[in-house]
Amino acid sequence: IDQPFAESDKISYDFQIDFYSATGLEFNIGTIIKENSDRINRIGVGYHFKLTDYGFISTPFGFMAKYSKNTINDFRFSSDDVYYDELAVAFYRTGKLNPFVEFISRYYENDYTNEQFLRFGGLGRVKRFLTFSCSLKIPVAEKFDIGNGYIETSVGIDFNWINKLLF
Numbered sequence: 001i002d003q004p005f006a007e008s009d010k011i012s013y014d015f016q017i018d019f020y021s022a023t024g025l026e027f028n029i030g031t032i033i034k035e036n037s038d039r040i041n042r043i044g045v046g047y048h049f050k051l052t053d054y055g056f057i058s059t060p061f062g063f064m065a066k067y068s069k070n071t072i073n074d075f076r077f078s079s080d081d082v083y084y085d086e087l088a089v090a091f092y093r094t095g096k097l098n099p100f101v102e103f104i105s106r107y108y109e110n111d112y113t114n115e116q117f118l119r120f121g122g123l124g125r126v127k128r129f130l131t132f133s134c135s136l137k138i139p140v141a142e143k144f145d146i147g148n149g150y151i152e153t154s155v156g157i158d159f160n161w162i163n164k165l166l167f
Contacts, residue, residue: 002137002150010035014154016042024048026066040083041075044068050094060094064102084108098123104137116140121152131156 002012016030026046033039046066066088071081085107092100104117121135133156138149 001154002152004150005147010037012037020048024050026064028068038072040070040072042068042070042086043075044086046088062090062092062094064088064090064092066090082109092123096124100135114141119152129158129160131158 002014004011012032012034014030014032016028018026018028020026024047026044026048028044028046029042031039031041044066045068046064048062048064050060050062066086068086068088069082070084070086072083074081086104087107088102088104090100090102092098099122100120102119104119106115106117107113108115116139117137118140119135119137121133123131123133125131133152133154135152136146136149137152138146
């Protein structure tokens, strides 16, 4: 759920399925629904690199790079159907709260414009297979102002328990 600070903007609901592989690859597919707007569908790929096995780093630290294609109303991702491309780079600490900072850049195909965001927050485990995240996303270009930003909250479910039951 993305709650904008500006009263003129509407709440959006982001539904996404992520698959994290043991090698650090992340694949995701999802849709964003906003009142009085077209639905935006996305498919993306990312990579997580965790610096936990090195002696010179005292706290487990991670780096993530992600790319996604976003289109309106359907899942056709040909060049004429793409609404925007998104590139994100995040730095995070692994542990109990998992604080992160993320830089997001969107390139809009229809009018050749760019939009950048700074997002920071934390991701915590509520129960063994349930996570909760809260973050603040602020646009960087021209108006680096919280009034143009969003509060984002998410709940995640880890389906790894199915694997443990079966094997």
